[in-house]
Amino acid sequence: MGFIDYAWAASLQKDNQKVKILQDSTLIQPTLQVDNVGFTIKLPTIQTLKDGTFSYLGQKFPATNSGKSKLGRLFRASVLHLTTHTLSPFSKEKITPNPKDSILEAFAKALVNDVYVNTYLQAWYPDRFFDLAYANALAYRKIKSSERIFNPSTKVMSALLTKLNNGLIKNSPGADEEKAVEQIFNALTVLKETFLTSIAGEQVDLEKLFDEKVKTIKLLLEPFGPFLEAPSLRHTESLGQCSIYSDIESGEDDFEGTFVQSLMSLGGDVPTVDNIDQLWRPEQEAESLQAFNSEFYQKQREEKILQKIGPYVGLTRFKAVAIPPEDYTQYLRARNLVQGAGRRLLDIMRSAFNYLDEDPRQEMGQLDLPSVIQAMASNKPATDVFVLDEFLKPSFAWSLIFDVSNSMQVKGEYGRALAIAVAEAARELMTDPTSWTFFGFSDKLYIIKDSSESFSKRVRARIGGLRFEGLTYIPDAIQVAGKMLAKRFEEQRVLIVISDGWPYGYPNMPISLKECVDDLVRKGVIVLGIGVETDRMGNFFHLHASVYTAKDLINKVGSVYAGASEKALET
Numbered sequence: 001m002g003f004i005d006y007a008w009a010a011s012l013q014k015d016n017q018k019v020k021i022l023q024d025s026t027l028i029q030p031t032l033q034v035d036n037v038g039f040t041i042k043l044p045t046i047q048t049l050k051d052g053t054f055s056y057l058g059q060k061f062p063a064t065n066s067g068k069s070k071l072g073r074l075f076r077a078s079v080l081h082l083t084t085h086t087l088s089p090f091s092k093e094k095i096t097p098n099p100k101d102s103i104l105e106a107f108a109k110a111l112v113n114d115v116y117v118n119t120y121l122q123a124w125y126p127d128r129f130f131d132l133a134y135a136n137a138l139a140y141r142k143i144k145s146s147e148r149i150f151n152p153s154t155k156v157m158s159a160l161l162t163k164l165n166n167g168l169i170k171n172s173p174g175a176d177e178e179k180a181v182e183q184i185f186n187a188l189t190v191l192k193e194t195f196l197t198s199i200a201g202e203q204v205d206l207e208k209l210f211d212e213k214v215k216t217i218k219l220l221l222e223p224f225g226p227f228l229e230a231p232s233l234r235h236t237e238s239l240g241q242c243s244i245y246s247d248i249e250s251g252e253d254d255f256e257g258t259f260v261q262s263l264m265s266l267g268g269d270v271p272t273v274d275n276i277d278q279l280w281r282p283e284q285e286a287e288s289l290q291a292f293n294s295e296f297y298q299k300q301r302e303e304k305i306l307q308k309i310g311p312y313v314g315l316t317r318f319k320a321v322a323i324p325p326e327d328y329t330q331y332l333r334a335r336n337l338v339q340g341a342g343r344r345l346l347d348i349m350r351s352a353f354n355y356l357d358e359d360p361r362q363e364m365g366q367l368d369l370p371s372v373i374q375a376m377a378s379n380k381p382a383t384d385v386f387v388l389d390e391f392l393k394p395s396f397a398w399s400l401i402f403d404v405s406n407s408m409q410v411k412g413e414y415g416r417a418l419a420i421a422v423a424e425a426a427r428e429l430m431t432d433p434t435s436w437t438f439f440g441f442s443d444k445l446y447i448i449k450d451s452s453e454s455f456s457k458r459v460r461a462r463i464g465g466l467r468f469e470g471l472t473y474i475p476d477a478i479q480v481a482g483k484m485l486a487k488r489f490e491e492q493r494v495l496i497v498i499s500d501g502w503p504y505g506y507p508n509m510p511i512s513l514k515e516c517v518d519d520l521v522r523k524g525v526i527v528l529g530i531g532v533e534t535d536r537m538g539n540f541f542h543l544h545a546s547v548y549t550a551k552d553l554i555n556k557v558g559s560v561y562a563g564a565s566e567k568a569l570e571t
Contacts, residue, residue, distance in 0.1 A: 002298055003075070004326055004461070006291040007043065010076040011083040012125065017336075019086050020329040021079070022465075029057065032082055032237035034092045037333060041082045046071065046295075057234040058245060059138050065289060070134075072288025073280065077135035078235040080128055084117045085237070089198075089206050097239055106239050107157055107230035108217035111164065112210055114236070115188050119195040122267040129268035130279050135235040136165045136262040137255055142234075142245045145170040149244060152177070153224045158231050158244045160184055165233060166258060167265030180220050187216055192267075298458075305450045312483050313445060316476035317506060320444045324465040328457060330416075331464030337417035341550040346425040348558030397490035398426050398436035399481040403499035405442035405472035408532070411500065412468040415532040418547055419498050420463060422530070422557075427455040435490065438463075441477035442470030443505055451484075471505030474540075475512040478527075482520045494526045494561075501529070501536025513540050526564050530557055 001009070007021045008014075018038035024031075027044040034040075047055040054061045054071055057078065061067035085095050095113060097106050121128055140162060146169070149155040156177040159169045163185050172178050191213055198204040221227075230239035256276050263270055273279060302323050313321055402419040404412075423438055430436045433454040440446035446466060449459045478497065485493045503509040517540055520527050529541030530553075537544040543564050545556035 001287075001290055002295045002458070003043075003046070003291050004328070005294075005457075006072075006075070006287065007079045009287070010079045012080065013083040013086045016329050017332050019083065020327060021083075022325065022327055027238075029232070029234050029238040029242075030078055030082055030236070032085060032096050034096050039086045039092070039096065041079075041086075043075075043078065043082075046075075058142060059234075065285075068292050069280070069285040069288045072285070072291065073131050073134045074138060074235060075288075075291075076284075077131040080121075080131060081114075081117060081135075081236050084120055085113060087120065088113065088116050090116070090210055091207065094207075094210055097237065103227040103230045103240070104153075104218055104221060104225070105214070107227075108214045108221070109210075110230070110232065110237070110239055111160070111184075111188065111217060112191070112213050114164070115192050116195055118266055119192050120199065123196060123199045126268055129263055129266045133259050133263035133266060133268065134276075136233065136266075137259040139233045139235065139245075140166045140168065140170075140258050140262070141255065142247075143170060144244055144246050146173040147171055148246070149173075151228055153221070153227045154229055154231060154244065156180060156221065156224050157227075161231050161233065161244075164188060165265065166262045168258070168261055177224065180224070184217055184220050187213065301452075305447055305452065308450075309445075309447060309480070312480045313476075316445075316479060317473055318441075318443065318445045318476055318480075319470075322444060322446055324440065324446045324448065324462040324467075326458060326461035327464035328461035329464065331420065331460045334413050334416040334464065335420050337414060338421045338550045338553065341421045341553050343424075344554045345421055345558050346428050348554065349425055349429055349561055395490040396430065396435060396492050396494065397485060397488040398430060398494045398496065399485050400426065400436070400438045400496050400498070401477045401481050402438070402440045402448070402466070403442075403472060403474065403497075403532075404440045404446065404466045404468050404470075405504075406469050407472055407502045407504065408500055409468040411533050415498060415500070416463065416466070418530065418532060418553060420460075421550075421553060422496060422498065423449075423455065423463070435488075437481070437484065439477060439481060440466050441473060442468075443473050444470060445477060445480060472499075472503050473505050473509075474499060474503045475509060475516045478513070478516045478520070482516065482523075482525065485520075485525055486523060492526065493524065494528065495520060496528045496530060497537070497541070498530045498532060499537065500532050500534050501539065503540075510540070517541055526561075528557070528561060528564070 004021060004023060008016065011021070013019050020035070020040040022040065022042045023045050024042045025045045027042060030044065031042045032039060044057065049055055052063045054063060054067060056071055057074060059074060061071040088095055094109060101109065143158060143162060146155055146159060149158055155173045159173045159177065160181045163169050163181055169181070194204060194209065198206060229241045229243060231242050231244045232239045259276055260270055271279060306321060309321060400419070400422060408415050426436050434451045437451050438449035440448055448462045449455060453459055474497070478495065481495055485495060503513050517527050521542060527541060527543060529537035529544040531537035531544060531546040533548050535546040537546070543560055545552070545560050547553050547556065
């Protein structure tokens, strides 16, 4: 269980087609965005610093089990806050930061949204407040005191942020500012009560209420403009530039007091314990360690895979070799485009595997003694009591390569769906996962599934994480996959290329592509080109199929492969 799986375990939103949860190493704060289906949540990755400590969301943690557990609390709090937003009853445009909103508008909307999130958790999951209060207390230590924030609007918004989430203000921002903070805080407290009655079942026009409260907040804050930034807590969604944090922590000696105050302001109960670390169950701490260890071992495995493929790409023009980022939600969304096609394709391809199977209804040969005894004991006549002559089944090795270059953007999701259907057929056909591989290519080579991996959820997520960009180095991809197949000892070796058939990137590429295909065919490799809504693959591949619909995938690809496979096994 890596951190993406851990995020889904901590999430209250369980519809993994409505919401994407991704990791992005370039971020310092999470983002929440609308996509064409639902929401996309991007989380920063955990960084390991030179001194061995971990850094996440502006906080440092020691590389100990205790440090990992504390980081896990912050991670869970961030996931909890962001995913609960996706359960809110407001329209998507109100829930997420909108680039068209002014800074003041974005801040006001975020406050109202946060009140709903905390109200929802108080009503249904008050035990989750421990993680949120912990994250709030960590953020409070890093937030500058009011006298160190010079812009009046930023000062009052920062004070409002800590008042709402921690129940505290770091020094008075000024009499007028403090009065405005108190007025807005009281209005949001009343709003929280209204939200509670709505969650309890009372009919409330929440969209209208949302707009009214946003307007109220804006009116109270407008006198303190101009507005240069919209502050936010680092474990919540980014609203843009935010300068209210300092590397110098304050209030460190009274962290537990800040935690308790935050827990109370959220609406949670304060248990009586000797140490706040006792508030978390041992299994919660163990899950954090498991996520760390899984992520660490996975990185080691990926490094070994990249090292292993190094010699195969030495003479190619690929700019880089990488393992794609994970996006399991996109995998599921694309898979729906050809729902069921993979299973029907599998049925056709399986016929090529079984064509040597003997008819079990033979009525002569050497007697199978247990079958004879069973037939006599049941007093039923039987003629299928003879030992079957068993042929050794042929062995197979497959390699799939999928075009993810820029030219595939227009038909990319359909192409992704076709690649998924073929990959799922390969998974069922190849009972040994080491007998097939899966690559993506543009002017880079992407290792989607190495022969040392099973077709796991992580591998599926890599298919979803592929982005359509770059040039189209088809010959180079075929060269790498072909070299790897050439070292296999299976009786039948198959290379399947899924592309739009437009090689592009360096001179004489079409000639190079034809030569690569012909060379593999001479070596006894079955090379099949699947054209994604194009017939151009016929220009380069002896065996090819143009796929415009799911029916084409089943009939054309299945038939071409079955015929080629049967012919190859007869020779």
